[in-house]
Amino acid sequence: MPAVLQGPDPWFLDKALGPLELRAVLAAVMGHNSLGGTGSEGGVILGAGANLAVAATSPSASMQLTVSTGAAVIPRAGQHAYVGPFGPAGNIDIDAANATNPRIDTVIVRVRDPELLDPSNGVSNKGLFVEVVKGAAAAVPAAPSLAAIPACLPLCDVFVPSAPNMPSTPAIVNANLTDRRWWTRAAGGIRYAAGAEARGGAYPWDMRVGAAGLLDMWDPTASLWVTLLNPRAWTSYTPTITATGGALNLGSGTGVGIFGRYVQIGKTLIVRIWMVVGSGNDTRSGPANFGLPPGFTIANNNGAEQVGKAKLYHPTGGTFYGGIYAQPGATTIQAVLPVDSTHSNCLPMRSAELPGVTGGGIPSIPGQYTLRQDSNVNLLAILEMA
Structure with a gap:
């Protein structure tokens, strides 16, 4: 030697x-x-x-x-x-x-x-x-x-x-x-990753920042980039809203639509969704599912769990508060809200016509009242990502 x-x-x-x-x-x-x-x-x-x-x-x-x-x-x-x-x-x-x-x-x-x-x-x-x-x-x-x-x-x-x-x-x-x-x-510097930058890290726990403002760290064990922080306050996106049979049409009217924004900090995703309902909706059955931003999947935990809060403003019934639930491995979340204006127990929001009421097809909360025109829903969820 x-x-x-x-x-x-x-x-x-x-x-x-x-x-x-x-x-x-x-x-x-x-x-x-x-x-x-x-x-x-x-x-x-x-x-x-x-x-x-x-x-x-x-x-x-x-x-x-x-x-x-x-x-x-x-x-x-x-x-x-x-x-x-x-x-x-x-x-x-x-x-x-x-x-x-x-x-x-x-x-x-x-x-x-x-x-x-x-x-x-x-x-x-x-x-x-x-x-x-x-x-x-x-x-x-x-x-x-x-x-x-x-x-x-x-x-x-x-x-x-x-x-x-x-x-x-x-x-x-x-x-x-x-x-x-x-x-x-x-x-020791932070790499700028632009466009379709697909290279892995040059060394364990290397760091990069992309054009979208995400700060990533290279995980050598999993051989992938892990997002540490999105330094922008919020990123806007358009959530999907679906039920059995496909996407929900929220109808027409002033301000009608569904809107969302999010921020990511490490494995935590914070999502805000708000929705304004118009007239002339589709009729669907089953719970309404609100889509997360593209590319995000909920972690595989031990079961469904409450991950946030939901608020419904009803123009004739007042304001009601509920929660948001997430399923392991899903890319959507569900809102649960009071059954009707006289009960405090909650069920998932769904789209359906009321018993004995024809036409309309406006999304409704399970129970006795319609989520009618000019109603709006606000959701705030804090989620663990896969």
């Missing part, structure tokens, strides 16, 4: 630092210091210039694209990661359209390293470059593979219509562009 283990020279021990050692130092500062690539997630450095954004030329679109300034961390297997700025901003050419089929080109930022025998791009074989990788024209085109390029990051996909579908003056407009940048940060 060796008595000592030696690593690369630290910054700055002497004047003999080689390129790999320099990259190792910068990669360590950026948190991307793995020779094998593990942990070297790479990405655009947020806030550096205009973040390597790609856009149609302005004010007149053309067959060129404008690439903004920025900086990036670009991993390479066995080489740690290259860290470098790009600029000034400039234009890059897109090849002419195919005569019969569309194609997808990909704009990339890449490193060419002569010490690793990278070939020239016609300008140089040394440096940080923005280049276009041309895709194959096809009836249903796909973006080109970047697997053979050893040190690159995608910036943007460019849909190039076939020549007959081009404007009279051929041009690429912003609608043809799909942003493919992903983001990185210094060691």
